[in-house]
Amino acid sequence: MSSNFSHSEENYIKNIYHLQQSTGFATTNELAAALRSKPASITDMLKKLKAKKLLIYEPYKEFNLSPQGKRIALGIVRRHRLWEYFLVEKLKFGWDEVHEIAEELEHVSNKKLTDQLDQFLNYPRFDPHGDPIPDSNGKMIVQQQMILTELALNAPSQVSSVGSQSSELLELLKHKNITIGTRVEVKKKFSFDRSMELKLNNQVAVNISEQLASVLFVKSV
Amino acid sequence: MSSNFSHSEENYIKNIYHLQQSTGFATTNELAAALRSKPASITDMLKKLKAKKLLIYEPYKEFNLSPQGKRIALGIVRRHRLWEYFLVEKLKFGWDEVHEIAEELEHVSNKKLTDQLDQFLNYPRFDPHGDPIPDSNGKMIVQQQMILTELALNAPSQVSSVGSQSSELLELLKHKNITIGTRVEVKKKFSFDRSMELKLNNQVAVNISEQLASVLFVKSV
DNA sequence: AAATAAATTTAGACAAACCTAAAAAAAATT
């Protein structure tokens, strides 16, 4: 009874899932950007996914996974994150080099394989990037986001989203080499101007203003 | 510079490799049977593989992998057998349920992944079926086949081929539940008629005649 | 050696998943 989805369908489902996690829904253009393909291709697949009852979609509208689609997405996310954990913990990869490989391994979809791997790894609850791993029923720990200004000193965290998309902000983030996923620890807070010194990716030290810190959302890892 | 081959191309290459291992070369019909596809499809792909210089092939002739094609085949076999070993040794699968899963995992082709996995497993030289695992240079132990009558007492081995295809023989093998891959240990040899008692798959005890033993080829595992 | 059978290839279709260019709908601006 293991319904089977193509490599491509799974990539769509996974990316729709991530988009609707961050903004509540997905759109054709966003998904095309995420999948590095063209909007017209997206429309084609949306129709197929809708026909398979995995997607709630009406032409020209934004769309979301159906409960069934979400179940499948969580299976993919589960496999992805378990393999990432495996690669880092058992095969000694760096946390920053496992994504691509997990991207392929996640498509090997066999319930017993996934569950045995989970057991072998001792049922980890977070992957090496700090993201929660769904259990075999699709349940996972919900992570609370916080504003960087609220983060405790030396608490390891990771940039999860930014509070605006203004080009001024993006320019600054680019200059400081901060992106979604960058690991952050607050090393010092200066009460004079509420600026702070950060350590990025356990390597680089940078200083940022309160204005910047207040638009950076992080989650603890 | 990791040249990339499609899932489908890899399946062709792997199956051509196995065919030429057992009979010295491959033919269109045999390959179609192995891949459960149609001869016309095979011909199409043979042309593509030839164009990519992976195959030595002239229309209407039998064919073989080029040295380059063989190198790729050995990479696939290496991944397949390493994953099988992983599944049995680490994830506690039975040796008879890992083939299908390894069939998918083998297509995840990343040199570092494969080499780290190899190291993690402690450089195993044989997979759970007793087949040798190529090392990162494609070298592997060559296995000598022997006739079952020559096998030492209690030496674990595995049926690798049969000396005839007669229906009488096949009927007998079917009745005794012996196939290619069946695990065999000789528990007793009776000098009166040279019949022997075997243990099959570490479970069942059976008696076989000298005539039968003399047409069963085994390899040690 | 001719006829028959078997194996292989060619020709032409088809589905999946992608593309470009043009049309249509929705959203944003003036």
Add this chain to the structure above:
DNA sequence: AATTTTTTTTAGGTTTGTCTAAATTTATTT
């Protein structure tokens, strides 16, 4: 409210890998 811009869809192709049916080549019989 009308116009412009952006987003999305439609229409029509392309590539990959498969298929069936017919043609061709090779092998086997008679």
